[in-house]
Amino acid sequence: MPDECAICENSLEAEAPRCGSCGFPVALTSAAVIALGREEPSEESGPNRSSSTPAAPPEPTDSPEQAALEAFAASLSSWLTLLHELGLDGHELAGEVRQAALFDAEGRSGEALQLLRTAAGSAADRAAELFHRRLQELEERMQTLAAQGLQASTPESVVRLRADFDDGRPREAVDRLRAEDQRLQELESSWRELKDLLRQVDELRGSAASVGQEFARVDQELTRVRELLAQDRIGHEEIAEARAVTERMLRVFHEAMPQRLQEELDRHAEKLARFAPEHPPSQRARQLHSESTRHLRHGRIAESALRLAELSRALADLGEPATAAGPRVAAPEEKQLASLLLKARQLASRVRHLPPGSSAAEEAADEIRAATESLRERRLDDAERALGRLLHTVEQFESGGR
DSSP, X not given: OOSBOTTTOOBOOTTOSBOTTTXXXXXXXXXXXXXXXXXOOOTTOSTTOSOSSOOOXXXXXXXXXXXXXXXXXXXXXXXXXXXXXXXXXXXXXXXXXXXHHHHHXXXXXXXHHHHHHHHHHHHHHHHHHHHHHHHHHHHHHHHHHHHTTBOOOOHHHHHHHHHHHHTTOHXXXXXXXXXXXXXXXXXXXXXXXXXXXXXXXXXXXXXXXXXXXXXXXXXXXXXXXXXXXXXXXXXXXXXXXXXXXXXXXXXXXHHHHHHHHHHHHHHHHHHHTTSOTTOGGGHHHHHHHHHHHHHHHTTOHHHHHHHHHHHHHHHHHHOOOOXXXXXXXXXXXXXXXXXXXXXXXXXXXXXXXXXXXXXXXXXXXHHHHHHHHHHHTTOHHHHHHHXXXXXXXXXXXXXXXX
């Protein structure tokens, strides 16, 4: 028996056929609660629920109309519950439940029974329509996954679900339908995640090839994944194993690629340093070098490699720097100065990310002033030491040490 009225929400007296406040029939309370979208009271809650002694069964009613009303109300409640679990609320039937209560209160039991019978039949028809539509959608999803080689399910499972519902076991059929839907959702999600990981591996393989790096181990792992995915039917276990292998491949790339990319960036930086900063044709190459460095610093390996490949092509188009007197070899001091200027420019972009007012920012400012003064006075060794200290400060902050 419900604990409170669905209409006025006042407490109901034990075994009372109607609400003492508004007169709403207790038999219709469960149906009204579901139709209005409220939660039904739990079996453990409410008065007289905590006693270890079972409550006495209600006295049998002397009114056949009341017994029929209770039976149709229970049937309506059951169908409304199934509708809710299938994704449809019962708000449209709330008015009919209220009207049946009014008829019953006025002593028009026949009309109340007819209204409830019609409402229960309508709810049953809607539940059947919605169930079969959901079942058809489930079958279509199974076919789509099966076409991709996945072990989604078998046609027999759909046949059994339909038979359970049509043979008068709607409760069991809806429970199994929801379980199948959840299982398919998990399979679809796992499959999407695996395909995304494989896409990342393909991108990183292309990135590695663009800088002349090959990974024999990755090729072996990919062969294992292809064998798993070449089976007739791929289930959760095969997807989980393929995902574990793919994640290992990604770790290989993320551990080995950054060092190779940095070596290539350093090599290109030496060539860029041979062009004057105001040299217009080299500006695009400098921009690509900066972008590739920034992507690498933030762990975006594929993006860094893409910019690095563009940088290589841009430098090839530039050719070798030359003067009117022909090519010349830079003096050691000029090489050191060009290297220090490039290093200073690269560090300047990283220093901007230091929090203003922090100890790291203050230390960086001191080293920048020392490096600038040393470069101006051509004390290159002092400038190199100052930039080294600045690099240490920045790296310590970026690694979370400060």
